[in-house]
Amino acid sequence: MRYYRISFLFLVVxxxxxxxxxxxxxxxxxxxxxxxxxxxxxxxxxxxxxxAIHDLTNSIDISxxxxxxxxTHQTDSAEVNSFADDTNGITxxxxxxxxxxxxxxxxxxxxxxVEGALADWDLAIRINPRSAEAYLNRGAGKLSLEILTAR
Numbered sequence: 001m002r003y004y005r006i007s008f009l010f011l012v013v014x015x016x017x018x019x020x021x022x023x024x025x026x027x028x029x030x031x032x033x034x035x036x037x038x039x040x041x042x043x044x045x046x047x048x049x050x051x052a053i054h055d056l057t058n059s060i061d062i063s064x065x066x067x068x069x070x071x072t073h074q075t076d077s078a079e080v081n082s083f084a085d086d087t088n089g090i091t092x093x094x095x096x097x098x099x100x101x102x103x104x105x106x107x108x109x110x111x112x113x114v115e116g117a118l119a120d121w122d123l124a125i126r127i128n129p130r131s132a133e134a135y136l137n138r139g140a141g142k143l144s145l146e147i148l149t150a151r
Contacts, residue, residue: 033062037100040107049107056104063094098128105137114145 040055105120121138124131 033059033094033096037096041103044103044107049111052107053104056100059100060097063097098124098131102131102134109141114141117141
């Protein structure tokens, strides 16, 4: 009888461990990056700039991992865009990353970190040179930096 109790306990522990492992894998997939992006974007709209920066940074980190493109949760493989960033040594595998950089730049700009925002918008443009929003934000950021330094 004791043997069966130990076996049952072992199965419960294994099942819990497997569930936790699956949760961690899910958090590191495109769906995890998208979830963090959505959360960060909502916080940006509500004015929670620190929370937005945190969640958008998580989204960038997750979507910048080369193994996330191999996930079963990845959408069409044609969407995967590989981009090597010489300054950070990261590889971008998901176009969502450019949008996350654009939004994180906006949150940084609103916090007063104009140089951090410009760096984010530069990366967004390097990843997706067709991002009109990133160009527009970067132009406005450069103009405001010029105005601030002229004072």
